[in-house]
Structures are given as C-alpha cells and as structure tokens.
Amino acid sequence: MPFSTRWRLRLVTPLLWLACGLASAQNPPVAADAPGAPASAAQPSAAQAAALSRDARRIHALSRDKLLQIRTLLRTSNTQASIGSGFFVSADGLIVTNFHVASQLALEPERYRGVYVTIDGQEGDVDLLAFDVQHDVAVLRARQRTAPAPVLEFRPAAEPLAQGERIYSLGNPLDIGFAVTEGTYNGLVRRSFYPRIFFGGTLNPGMSGGPAVDDAGRVLGVNVAKRLDGEQVSFLIPAEFAQALVQRAASAQPITQPAHKEVARQLLVHQQLLTERFLQTPFQEQRHGNYLVPVPDDALARCWGSGRDPDYSALHLERSACQTNSHVVAGDFSTGTVRLGYEAYSAPSYGAARFAHMYSRSFANERIPNRGSRQKTAAECAERFVDQGGLPLRAVVCMSAYRKLPGLYDMTVLAATLNQPTQGVLGRLDVRGIGFDNGLKLAERFLQSFRWEAAP
Amino acid sequence: MMPTLALLEAFDRHGALLARAPVTRWPVTVGRSLECDLVLDDPHLAPTHLRIDRAADAPRTVSVEVQHTLNGALLQRKRHASGERFDWPDGAPLEIGRTRIALRLADAPIAQELPLPRFPWRTLATTVALLALMLAAVLAAEWLKADDSTKYLKALPGALLGIALFMGGWAGLWAIANKVFDGHLQFWRHMRIACALYLGAEAVSLAASLAAFALSWEAVSRFGYVLITLVLAAGIYAHLAAVLPRRRTGLAWTVGAVLALGLPAWMGVQWLNHARLSNQLYMSSLFPPSLRVAPAVPVPQFTQEAGALRERLDRRVKADDDNEDEE
Numbered sequence: 129m130p131f132s133t134r135w136r137l138r139l140v141t142p143l144l145w146l147a148c149g150l151a152s153a154q155n156p157p158v159a160a161d162a163p164g165a166p167a168s169a170a171q172p173s174a175a176q177a178a179a180l181s182r183d184a185r186r187i188h189a190l191s192r193d194k195l196l197q198i199r200t201l202l203r204t205s206n207t208q209a210s211i212g213s214g215f216f217v218s219a220d221g222l223i224v225t226n227f228h229v230a231s232q233l234a235l236e237p238e239r240y241r242g243v244y245v246t247i248d249g250q251e252g253d254v255d256l257l258a259f260d261v262q263h264d265v266a267v268l269r270a271r272q273r274t275a276p277a278p279v280l281e282f283r284p285a286a287e288p289l290a291q292g293e294r295i296y297s298l299g300n301p302l303d304i305g306f307a308v309t310e311g312t313y314n315g316l317v318r319r320s321f322y323p324r325i326f327f328g329g330t331l332n333p334g335m336s337g338g339p340a341v342d343d344a345g346r347v348l349g350v351n352v353a354k355r356l357d358g359e360q361v362s363f364l365i366p367a368e369f370a371q372a373l374v375q376r377a378a379s380a381q382p383i384t385q386p387a388h389k390e391v392a393r394q395l396l397v398h399q400q401l402l403t404e405r406f407l408q409t410p411f412q413e414q415r416h417g418n419y420l421v422p423v424p425d426d427a428l429a430r431c432w433g434s435g436r437d438p439d440y441s442a443l444h445l446e447r448s449a450c451q452t453n454s455h456v457v458a459g460d461f462s463t464g465t466v467r468l469g470y471e472a473y474s475a476p477s478y479g480a481a482r483f484a485h486m487y488s489r490s491f492a493n494e495r496i497p498n499r500g501s502r503q504k505t506a507a508e509c510a511e512r513f514v515d516q517g518g519l520p521l522r523a524v525v526c527m528s529a530y531r532k533l534p535g536l537y538d539m540t541v542l543a544a545t546l547n548q549p550t551q552g553v554l555g556r557l558d559v560r561g562i563g564f565d566n567g568l569k570l571a572e573r574f575l576q577s578f579r580w581e582a583a584p
Numbered sequence: 585m586m587p588t589l590a591l592l593e594a595f596d597r598h599g600a601l602l603a604r605a606p607v608t609r610w611p612v613t614v615g616r617s618l619e620c621d622l623v624l625d626d627p628h629l630a631p632t633h634l635r636i637d638r639a640a641d642a643p644r645t646v647s648v649e650v651q652h653t654l655n656g657a658l659l660q661r662k663r664h665a666s667g668e669r670f671d672w673p674d675g676a677p678l679e680i681g682r683t684r685i686a687l688r689l690a691d692a693p694i695a696q697e698l699p700l701p702r703f704p705w706r707t708l709a710t711t712v713a714l715l716a717l718m719l720a721a722v723l724a725a726e727w728l729k730a731d732d733s734t735k736y737l738k739a740l741p742g743a744l745l746g747i748a749l750f751m752g753g754w755a756g757l758w759a760i761a762n763k764v765f766d767g768h769l770q771f772w773r774h775m776r777i778a779c780a781l782y783l784g785a786e787a788v789s790l791a792a793s794l795a796a797f798a799l800s801w802e803a804v805s806r807f808g809y810v811l812i813t814l815v816l817a818a819g820i821y822a823h824l825a826a827v828l829p830r831r832r833t834g835l836a837w838t839v840g841a842v843l844a845l846g847l848p849a850w851m852g853v854q855w856l857n858h859a860r861l862s863n864q865l866y867m868s869s870l871f872p873p874s875l876r877v878a879p880a881v882p883v884p885q886f887t888q889e890a891g892a893l894r895e896r897l898d899r900r901v902k903a904d905d906d907n908e909d910e911e
Contacts, residue, residue, distance in 0.1 A: 440731045477732070480872035485728040492868030499858055505900040506858055509866045510890035513800055515880035520873065523883075524866040525890045529897040537897065542866070546873040564894050572887040 144333065144356050183343065187296045188308045190345040191215075194280045197245040197300045198225050198254070198268070198337060200232045209240055213299035213338030213351065214268065216277040217374050221270035224370045225337030226352055227259045228457040230266040234259055234387040235459045235532075244270055247306050255382035261394040261456055263322055263369040264352055266337075267377035280339055282367050283346035289313045297329055297351050297364070299338025307335075313348075317363060319430060321402065321454030321464075325349045325364035340364045391458055392533040395561050398464050399536070402454055403566040406466065411577045416446050416472030419545060419553045422577030423450050423468060443486070444474040456561070458533065461503060463561030468574070472553045480549035487552050491544050494556065496526045504528045504538060513546070519580040520546045525571050530561070539567040541574055553578075589638075591688045592622050598767070602683065611637035614685065615651070628655050628681030636672070636687070646672045646687060655681055711772055714779035721786055722747050754778050762827045773826055781819030788815050793869035800878035805869060806862040810847065817843050859900060 198214045201207065212229030216222070223244060232240040233256040242254040252270050259266040270277065289295070293313045300306050311329015327340060331354045340349040349364030411422035414431075423431055431450035449469040456464040471490060475483050500506040509526040524542040541557040557574045559567055590607040592614070605612070605622040612621040617631035624633075630653035638646050649669045650657050656665045658679040664670050674692055677684045726743045730736035758774040788811045796805030821839045825832045851861050 442732045480874075482728050482730075484870055484872045488868065488870040491870050494868075496865050498863055498865055500900070505897060506860075507865060508893050508896040508900070510886070510893055511802060511866050512886045512889065513876065513878055513880040514883050514886045516883055520876065520880045522870065523886055525887070525893070526865060527893050527897060529901050531901055534901075544870055546870070546876060549872045549874070564891075568887045568890055571890070572883055575883045575886070 144354055183294070184296060184308050184310050187298070187341060187343075187345055188306075191280060191298055191308075191339070191341060192247050192306065193278045195247055195298055195300075195306055195338065196223060197303075197306075197334075198223070198229050199243050199245065200230070200240045201243060203239055203241050211300070211303050211334055212336040213334065214244065215280050215298075215339045215347070216270075217267075217279055217282075217347075217370075218378070219276035219279055221273045221277050222257070222374055222377065223254060223268040223270060224339075224350060224374060225266050225268060226350065226365075227261055227264045227266045228352075229337045230256055230259065230268060231457065231459045233268075234266070234383060234391065236386060237384055238386070242268060244268070257380040257382060258373055258377035259387075259390075260369060260373045261391055261458060262398050263365055263373075264457060265350060265365060265370050265373050267370075267373050267380075269377075269382070280341070281346045282371050283342050283344075283348045285368055289342065289348060291315050293342070295327065295329075295340055295342055295348060297327060297331060297335065297338060297340040297362070299331075299335025299351055301332035301334045303334055309335075311360065311362070316366075317453070319427060319453050321405075321452060323366050324352070325366055327351075327362040327364050328360055329362060330354075330360055331362040386532075388532045389534075392530075392536060395456065395458060395464065395533060395536055396563055398454075398456055399562045399566055402452070402464065402466065403562070403570060406570060407573065411573070413577075413579070414448065414470070416470065416553050417474055417551055418581050419472060419551075420579040420581060421470050421472075421553055421555055422574060423448070424452065424466070428452055429466065429468070442475055442477045444472075446470075446472040458561070463536075463538075465558075465560045466570075467556075467558040469556045469558075470553055474551045476550050478550055483550040483552075487544070487554075491522075491542070491554055494540075494542055496540050497528055497538075500528070500531075503532070504530055507538075507540070514575060516576060516578050519578055521575065521578060522546055523575055525568070527564070527567060533561075535563055536561050537564055537567055538562070539571065541571045543575055543578060545578065545580070547580055587690070589690050591690075592636075593686050593688070594622060594624055595684045595686070597682060597684070611635050613651075614680070622685070624681075624683055626681040626683045629683070630654070633657075633680055634678075646674075646689070648672045648678070707772075711776055714776050714783070718747075718751075718779045718782055719744075721783060725786075751775065751778050751782070758823045758827065765827050766829065770826055774823060777819060777822045777826065781815065781822075784815045784819070785812055788812055794871060794875065796867050797869055797871045798875050798877045800867075802867040805867040806864050809862070813843070813847060859903060 194216050196214045196216070198212045200209045202209055209232055210229065212225055214223045214225035214229070217224050227234070230242060233242045237256075242256065243251055244254050245251050252273060254268040254270055257267045257269050291314060295311060295313045297309050297311060298306070309330050311327050314326040314328050317324040317326045325340070325348070327349070331351050335351045338351045339347045340351060342348050347367050347370070349367055350370050352363050352365050354362040405428060406424065409425040409428060412425055413420040414423045429450040429452040431448060433446065433448035435446060447470065449467065452466045454464050454466065455462045473483070473487060473490070475486070478486065496507050496509070497504065498506055505528050507526040507528040509524055511522070511524040514521050514523045522544040526540045527537045530536040539559045539562055543555040545552045555574070555578065557571065559570055562570065586608040588606045588608060589610065591604060592607055592612065593604045594602045596602055603622060603624060607621070613632050614620055614622045614624065614634040614636065615632040616624060616626070616629050620632060630651060632651045633653050634657060635649045635651055636646060637649070647669060648657065648671075650664050650666055653666050656663050656668070659670065659672065660676055672678060672687065674689060677686050722743060723740070726739055727736055730739060755771055755774040755778045759769045759771040762768060762770045762774065789808055792804050792808040792811055795801055796808070817839050821835060824835045824839070828835060854861055854863060
C-alpha cells in the first residue's frame with residue numbers, strides 16, 4: 129500500500145549523538161578497568177602501523193591528564209543520567225564539552241548535578257557557565273580545585289589542516305575507559321548548516337565533548353556525533369566555536385536556575401538564520417508530470433526520490449523528500465530542521481472517483497501530533513482552499529508550541545493539488561523549532577511555489 | 585342444557601390463554617378458591633377476587649364488585665379497591681393480579697371474518713431492493729479501493745463473504761432476541777433494518793464528507809461522527825421496537841437518553857484529553873476537483889488567517905501550565 133509507508137524516516141539522516149545515556153545504551157556503569165594499563169591488544173604488524181601506533185601513544189601520553197569524563201548525576205539518588213567527555217582549557221579549571229552532554233544541567237539544575245572524573249579517578253563537582261546550543265558546546269568550571277589544571281592548547285585558526293591529515297580523537301567511550309582513536313581530517317561537512325569537521329575515524333557514545341587533536345596535541349575540534357548508517361563517518365565541532373564560548377564563559381556566573389529562556393533565545397537565533405537562508409535562496413523546481421513543486425537548493429538540503437509502488441501497477445507514484453542538515457539538540461530532543469516531501473500521483477485509468485478515493489486516503493494518512501507531549505502541545509490547524517496562480521490547492525497549516533521554549537513552534541504544512549481529476553501532488557513541509565511568524569512566512573513561500581504547467 | 589350467556593377468558597402477560605369458563609348463569613365469581621366459577625392460580629389474587637353480575641333490568645351492562653382483596657382490579661388504567669363496584673364495558677380487558685381477563689357476551693355483535701393475509705409481495709420486494717442496494721454499495725466500495733479489475737475480482741469474494749457473515753450474524757442475533765421476547769423470529773425484518781442502517785450510515789458519511797469538501801465546511805467533517813451516531817441510534821431503536829413492539833415509547837426514551845448522555849460524555853472526555861471535541865485535526869476527504877464549490881483564496885490571505893493559531897496555541901500552553909500547577 130502506498131499509504132502505510134508514507135513519510136518513512138528512511139531518508140532521514142540516522143545520526144547518533146555521543147552522550148551516553150546509560151539507560152538507553154544498556155551498559156551497566158562498570159568501573160573503568162585499569163585505564164592506564166598499556167594496550168596489550170595492539171599488535172601492529174606493518175612498520176607503518178607501528179609508527180601510527182607510536183603517534184597515538186604519544187598523543188595519549190601528552191593529553192591523558194587533561195582529559196575528563198563528565199557525568200550528570202540525579203541529585204536524589206546519585207545515579208548517572210548521562211556521561212560524556214571533556215577537557216581542561218584553562219588553568220583555573222574551565223572545561224569544554226558538548227551542550228548535549230551538559231543539557232540537563234542547563235534545563236533541570238534542580239534535579240541534576242555535574243561531576244568531572246580525571247583519568248586517575250579524581251572526582252569533583254562542576255558548574256555550568258555557558259552553552260552554545262547552535263554549535264553544541266558548553267563550558268563548565270571545576271569547583272574546589274586548588275592546583276592549576278593541566279590545559280590543552282587550541283590549534284591556531286591560522287594553521288588550516290590539510291585533507292587527509294591524521295588527527296586523534298580522545299574520550300571515554302561507553303564508560304569503559306579513556307581511549308584515543310586515530311582518523312583523518314576530511315575537511316568540512318557539505319550541506320551542514322553550521323560548520324562541522326568530517327572526521328574519518330571512529331567515535332563512540334561517551335566520547336561526546338572529548339577533544340580531537342592534531343599531531344602536536346593541539347585541539348582542533350570537539351567530538352560530537354557519528355552517522356549510524358556508515359562506518360567511520362564522524363563529526364567534530366571546529367575548535368573556534370569552543371574558543372569563542374570559553375572567552376564568553378570566563379566571566380560568567382554559574383547557571384543554577386533552569387535556562388529555558390536562554391535555550392529558547394539561542395534557538396530563536398537559529399530559526400532566524402534558517403528562515404533567512406531559506407527565504408534568500410530561491411527554491412529549485414522539481415517536476416512531477418505537469419506539476420512543478422519547490423525543493424530547497426542543493427546547498428541547503430539533501431533530497432531523495434523513489435519510483436512507483438509495485439502493488440499498484442495502474443498508479444504512477446513518485447516520492448521525494450528533502451531534509452536540511454540543521455538539527456540542533458535542545459535538551460533531550462533535537463529540533464531546528466526543515467523537511468519537504470512530495471508524493472505525485474497519476475492514474476488516468478482510475479477515473480475521477482477512484483482516484484479521489486485513493487488520493488483522499490493518502491491525504492488523510494498524515495501524522496500530526498493530536499495529543500501533546502511533555503515538550504510540546506497538541507497541534508492546532510488552519511485549513512482552506514487556496515488558489516496559487518490558477519492552481520487550486522487544499523492547504524493545511526498545523527502548529528504545536530514548545531511548552532518550555534516560548535516563541536518556538538513545530539509546523540507542518542500539507543498541500544494537495546486539486547486541478548486534475550486523475551492527477552495530483554501531495555506536499556508536506558515540516559519545520560521543527562521555528563518562530564511563529566517565520567513559520568507562516570515559510571508556509572506562504574512553500575504554498576506559493578506550487579505550479580501547474582498546462583501541456584504545450 | 586343451559587344456554588351459554590357469555591365466555592370469560594384469562595390470559596397471562598404475554599397474551600397466552602390460561603383458562604376459560606363459559607357463563608351459564610349470573611353472577612359469576614373469579615378467584616383462587618375452587619368455589620369460584622373461574623379458578624386462577626395467580627398468587628396475587630384473593631380467594632374470591634371479583635363478583636361479576638349482569639342485572640336483568642339492565643341487560644347491556646355488566647357490573648363488577650371487587651371482593652375482599654389487597655390488590656383490587658385495574659380497568660382502563662383506573663384502580664378499583666376492595667368493596668368498589670363499577671361497570672365493565674364490553675370488550676375492555678380487566679387486570680387482576682398478574683392476569684388479564686376478558687368477557688365476551690353471547691348477545692354482543694360478532695366482528696366480520698377477516699381474510700387471510702396475502703403473500704407479502706411488497707415486503708419481499710422491499711427486502712430484495714434493500715439487499716440489492718447494499719450489495720451495490722459494497723461492490724462500489726470495493727471498486728473504489730481496487731487498483732485494477734483483476735485485483736477487484738480477487739478481492740470481491742472475501743468482501744462479499746465478510747459482509748454476508750456480518751449482516752447475517754447481526755440480523756440473526758436480533759432475530760433470536762425477537763423470538764425470546766416476542767415469540768416470532770422476524771429474521772428478514774431485522775435484515776431489512778440492518779440493510780437500511782448500513783445504507784443510511786454510508787449515505788450520511790458520504791454526504792457529510794462531500795458537503796465538507798464542496799463547501800469547505802470543516803465542521804461537518806469534524807462532527808460527522810455525531811451524524812453517524814444518530815443514524816446508528818435510529819437503527820438500534822428500530823431493532824428494539826421490533827423485538828418489544830408494546831414498549832416503543834419506553835424504548836424511544838431509552839435510546840434518546842443514552843444518546844443524550846453518551847454523546848456529551850464522549851465529547852467531554854475528548855475535551856478533557858485533547859481540549860477539542862473531535863479527534864480529527866483537519867478535513868481529509870478529497871473529491872474530484874469539479875465538485876468543489878467553495879472559493880479558493882490567495883495564499884497570503886490563508887496564511888494571514890492562520891495567524892489565529894498563535895492565540896489557540898498560547899491557550900494550550902497556558903492550560904497545560906495550569907494543569908501542571910495543580911499536580
């Protein structure tokens with residue numbers, strides 16, 4: 129049935145953020161077994177491999193005392209809620225990690241507290257000083273630390289890395305123990321809304337927030353995510369964003385109250401950038417029969433398409449979907465994306481009644497949240513027949529509001545063309561985490577980009 | 585042999601004959617005692633419950649004297665207590681205890697002979713027509729779903745068998761109820777009601793979604809379930825009325841009361857759960873474009889109207905905050 133598989137998440141990037149929620153990763157919190165012990169498992173055979181391994185050992189030796197594990201603990205029971213990695217960047221104890229590692233400290237400080245654990249097991253409390261939701265960085269400060277902290281230096285921006293250069297990522301994967309993984313620098317990720325470094329190496333949950341360093345042990349990025357559908361396709365946040373946040377954080381006061389307002393402010397900045405990008409870049413036109421529908425510019429979003437449904441031989445069906453690479457993590461969910469999808473139907477042999485029945489079922493089969501969740505309200509919809517340059521459309525705009533992030537909404541726009549008895553295109557635009565007015569602007573732009581070209 | 589002056593008959597609540605006594609002299613008595621002329625076993629009767637007399641000087645009047653009894657007698661909704669005396673009009677049933685008695689006088693005129701009922705051609709024609717319509721509706725519904733004629737033909741036997749089993753089961757259960765309560769099976773009558781119900785529900789839902797589409801009356805689509813419920817209620821009432829024909833008024837009130845309480849209760853639950861009265865978010869039935877009557881507005885006008893969503897969402901956020909405060 130074309131109806132059951134609609135809008136499957138097939139085309140959505142399966143991305144894993146690397147904070148390790150122990151409950152979800154199903155790893156019992158095991159004590160790191162002798163993390164300092166020499167790695168006896170590595171048995172390099174070739175000379176080159178031996179040299180690489182020596183480099184990794186050098187990097188490990190250089191940075192081991194600067195690496196930290198960051199844990200968020202439930203205040204009441206002291207159980208771990210999530211773990212990640214981090215590193216010292218100033219002698220007075222400033223620590224860089226990911227926002228998604230420390231988000232619970234920002235959003236629910238009354239329920240969670242943060243601690244750092246050094247490579248030799250020393251523990252201490254941390255305060256959250258500042259965070260950057262858009263780039264997924266946070267700066268913490270180690271409390272009650274008397275001795276100056278050993279610091280990792282940042283690689284100067286003036287020294288760009290070359291494609292293929294060997295880099296090293298450090299962290300504590302899956303709470304097993306501190307690890308260094310080798311990989312290559314592959315430049316910046318294409319179509320990423322914010323700059324991300326494409327790291328050709330392995331990252332694992334728990335390494336989030338750990339540093340990625342060059343051959344000299346200077347930080348060039350922060351571990352953040354990996355693709356689940358590929359091998360050794362991982363992502364780093366360029367160090368400049370961490371550096372900028374560290375400068376802002378140096379004079380900041382610890383965050384002790386839920387920082388929803390600040391998260392919302394940053395997400396509003398994000399959606400403003402996203403909307404501007406969308407409104408400035410003209411839509412491309414995608415043809416389905418005589419219909420022309422809007423798709424984002426190739427630089428903004430990845431698009432996929434598929435052909436007919438084998439169960440419905442008399443029905444010509446084309447599906448396509450586009451998604452921007454602009455997700456941002458806001459606490460325990462991700463938002464900030466734009467997705468467009470189309471289903472073009474053509475079935476001349478059906479006749480008007482049968483086509484309308486099938487088209488109608490497909491139009492009815494759209495999932496829109498009918499009931500609210502902890503984060504968002506249920507949707508409210510507006511609907512109408514609209515006329516887009518002579519092409520009549522049935523248009524539906526549904527929005528739901530974020531409960532704790534005032535001014536942010538999720539929006540879904542549905543459009544069904546209604547000019548031909550046995551042809552039609554169903555379009556759907558989903559925008560997560562958008563301001564109300566910007567949402568309507570995008571909806572208007574989306575609806576106004578539908579066109580019908582009569583046969584010449 | 586003495587001439588029969590009248591015939592006294594006693595029936596139970598379902599109309600079955602319990603006893604009959606020919607009257608050869610006046611007065612006659614009715615009660616549980618074996619000395620009575622009409623002996624009844626109803627425990628709610630006195631040993632001698634009634635004394636029925638026909639005065640020689642007033643030959644057209646039968647008078648009844650209620651004897652020493654707790655429960656008295658009921659004639660035309662009027663209760664006569666112990667010791668009372670009243671006239672018993674010709675042909676009216678008299679209730680005593682749980683028994684109903686009737687009196688036929690020998691000199692009363694006899695109603696004309698009724699012809700035997702003819703073969704019910706009209707009923708048969710109605711039944712056939714309803715079944716044919718329903719079959720057509722099922723065939724059409726299957727045809728709308730099918731991709732091509734081969735698949736249509738393949739899907740038909742299953743669909744027809746399914747609907748036949750369902751309708752047969754539905755009418756059969758009502759017929760069993762009918763047999764239990766009223767003594768007649770009336771299977772085809774229930775089948776007719778079931779067919780009409782099916783067709784009515786289909787027609788109402790089609791009309792509602794067509795009106796919603798053509799005129800852009802989203803409310804009709806959103807509350808289509810109310811109309812369907814009304815049709816279902818009417819159908820259930822028709823079934824019940826066939827089962828218990830003497831209690832139509834009571835049944836109508838009952839069905840009405842269930843509707844009047846059930847619908848608002850269901851809507852109330854919807855409101856509490858989702859803060860809306862229908863769980864349909866948007867009108868989703870699309871018909872061929874030529875059936876659209878409602879005008880299409882320019883896109884900016886629509887998005888401007890959609891601006892009203894902000895206030896509705898604000899109310900939702902606020903309502904949720906209030907609920908959380910209560911928790």
